[in-house]
Amino acid sequence: MADLTKLVIGVLGGTGDQGRGLARRLAMAGHRIVIGSRDASRAAAAAEGLNAGPRVSGGLNRDAAEQSDVVIAAMPWEGHRDLLASLAAPLAGKVLVDCVNPLGFDGKGAYPLRVPEGSAAEQAAAVLPDATVVGAFHHVSATLLLDPEVGRMDLDVLVLGDDRQATDLVAALASEIPGMRGIYGGRLRNCGQVEALTANLVSINRRYKAHAGLRITDV
Numbered sequence: 001m002a003d004l005t006k007l008v009i010g011v012l013g014g015t016g017d018q019g020r021g022l023a024r025r026l027a028m029a030g031h032r033i034v035i036g037s038r039d040a041s042r043a044a045a046a047a048e049g050l051n052a053g054p055r056v057s058g059g060l061n062r063d064a065a066e067q068s069d070v071v072i073a074a075m076p077w078e079g080h081r082d083l084l085a086s087l088a089a090p091l092a093g094k095v096l097v098d099c100v101n102p103l104g105f106d107g108k109g110a111y112p113l114r115v116p117e118g119s120a121a122e123q124a125a126a127v128l129p130d131a132t133v134v135g136a137f138h139h140v141s142a143t144l145l146l147d148p149e150v151g152r153m154d155l156d157v158l159v160l161g162d163d164r165q166a167t168d169l170v171a172a173l174a175s176e177i178p179g180m181r182g183i184y185g186g187r188l189r190n191c192g193q194v195e196a197l198t199a200n201l202v203s204i205n206r207r208y209k210a211h212a213g214l215r216i217t218d219v
Contacts, residue, residue, distance in 0.1 A: 004031075004169075004172055004173060004176065005029065005030035005031055007031060007069045007070055007173075008031070008032045008033075008034065008067060008068045008069050008070075009023075009026055009031050009032070009033050009034070009068055009069070009070050009071070009072065009173075010033075010034045010035075010036055010063075010064030010065055010067060010068030010070070010071040010072065011023050011033065011034070011035050011036060011064060011071075011072045011074055012036045012061050012064055012065065012071060012072065012073050012074060012075055012083060012084075012087070013036065013037070013061070013073070013074045013075025013076065013079070013083070014035035014036050014037060014043065014046065014058075014064065014072075014074055015035065015037045015039075015042050015043055015046040015058075016074060016075075016076070016142075017142035017143070017145075017146060018074045018099065018137075018140075018142045018145070019035065019072070019074035019075075020035070020046055020049075020050060020142075020145075020146060021140075021142045021143075021144075021145025021146045022072055022074065022099070022137060022140070022145060023035055023047075023050060023052075023056060024050045024052065024056075024145060024146060025145055025153075025177045026173070026176070026177070027050065027052040027055050027056050028052070028177075029173075029176040029177060030176075031055070032055050032056075032057075033047075033052070033055065033056045033057070034056075034057055034058070034059060034063060034064040034067050034068050035047045035056065035057070035058040035059075035064065036058075036059060036060060036061035036062070036063060036064030036065065037058065037059075037060065037061060038060070038061065040058065040059050040060050040063070042058075043058030043059055043060070043064075044057070044058035044059070045058070046058055061083060061087065062087060062090060065087045065090035065091050065094075066090040068094070069094065069095075070094065070095045070097060070169070070170075070173070071091060071094055071095070071096050071097065072096075072097045072098075072099060072137070073096060073097065073098045073099065073100055073120075073124060074099055074100070075100065076100075077100055077101070077102045077103070077113070077120065080100050080102075080120055080123065080124070081123055081127060084096075084123075084124050084127050084128055085127040085128075088127065088128055088129075088130065088131075091128055091130075091131045092128075092130035092131060093130060093131070094131055094132070095131070095132050095133075095134060095166050095169060095170065096124055096128060096131045096132065096133045096134070097134050097135075097136050097137065097170055098120055098121040098124045098133060098134070098135050098136075098191075099135075099136060099137035099138055099140075100120040100121075100195075101120070101138055101195045101198040101199075102115050102119075102120050102195060103198060103199055103202070109199075109202065109203055109206065110198070110199040110202040110203065111199050112195065112196035112198075112199050115192070118189060118191070118192045119135070119188075119191035119192040119194075119195050120135075120191070120195055121133055121134075121135035121160065121161075121188055121191040121195070122188055122189065122191060122192075125188060132161070132163050132166045133161065133188060134159060134160065134161035134163075134166050134167055134170045134188075135158075135159070135160040135161065135185075135188060135191040135194065135195070136157055136158065136159045136160070136170050136171075136174060136182070137157055137174070138158065138194055138195055138197075138198055139155070139157070139158070139194075139197065139198060139201055139213050139214050140153070140155065140157065140180075140213065141153075141205075141211035141212075141213065143211050144211050151178060152178045152179030153177060153178070153179045153180055153213070154179040154180075154213075154215075155179070155180060155181075155213030155214055155215060156180070156181045156182075156183045156213070156214050156215050156216045157171070157174040157180055157181065157182050157183065158183055158184075158185035158194055158214070158216075159171045159174065159182050159183065159184055159185055160184075160185045160186050160187065160188055160190055160191050160194060161187070161188050162187055162188050167184055168184075170182060171183065171184060181216075183216050183219060201213075201214075
């Protein structure tokens with residue numbers, strides 16, 4: 001496989017904790033990162049706050065989509081469909097990595113929301129017919145991603161999609177982060193239960209005051 005560090009990675013909705021955390025770790029792996037937001041000044045401030053130098057820049061979500069080779073969808077679920085649909089043209093021909101988890105919260109805790117398409121990743125594929133959608137990074141703690149004291153993140157990232165080259169690429173990107181492994185987890189149609197499992201991890205983390213992730217054994 002070619003030198004992955006030459007890939008420019010955009011992060012849509014990248015001013016949130018998950019987006020900034022993934023941007024930080026992938027910048028540490030040698031990538032140039034473009035953080036996207038509805039507010040360019042907010043994206044620029046988020047990029048500066050990561051203290052990664054010129055390797056990380058910020059702009060509008062459209063800038064992140066246009067300037068990047070691989071794009072991560074890290075926006076809140078509420079704006080998922082509309083934002084991706086508005087960027088269908090600049091995302092055409094690119095790999096879109098969807099890490100959005102459709103969750104609701106009430107007095108009993110977190111629970112998965114019903115998605116008509118089956119999952120957030122399948123919704124992305126429906127509104128982005130000319131992009132290659134891969135689901136990944138659903139169970140990665142934003143707190144650990146952003147913690148400068150955490151040098152390794154010992155967990156596996158399930159990577160799901162229908163294109164072998166794209167899933168291999170995203171698995172390789174995940175494996176660039178020390179301690180992580182990218183593990184193929186099935187076709188895109190299997191993303192629903194992977195996204196929903198995040199509700200269980202939220203419950204685990206609340207009960208045990210942890211930042212739990214997943215490990216796949218015997219692989």
